[in-house]
Amino acid sequence: MTTWTVPGTVLEVHDGDTIKVALDLGWHITYTASIRLAGVNAPELATPAGPPAREFVDGLLPAGTAVTVVSHSLDKYGRVLGNVTLPDGRDLSAAVIAAGMGVPYDGGPRG
Secondary structure (H helix, E strand, O other), X not given: OOOEEEEXXXXXXXXXXXXXXXXXXXXXXXXXEEEEEOOXXXXXXXXXXXXXXXXXXXXXXXXXXXXXXXXXXXXXXXXXXXXXXXXXXXXXXXXXXHOOOOXXXXXXOOO
């Protein structure tokens, strides 16, 4: 599996497992991408647990926060599937799971 490690700046938090980031590709080239967090599934926004999960992630990553994205692939919706490293070095997926705002997810059917 090929991965890419790219610095970026958070533009917005969509929900507990998807954020929008301006990726710095170098040479003054940026690319805006939706990042689907690898390894975690957070509640959908339409459920009672969805907005608190989004608020949790937004609290960790307000717009303008510098992050590092390690991309693994594109998901079935064309989003970058990857890990996001917080400014303090923690993995965002692990933080979401540890806070009880999402559950581990390996890409299989969601139950």
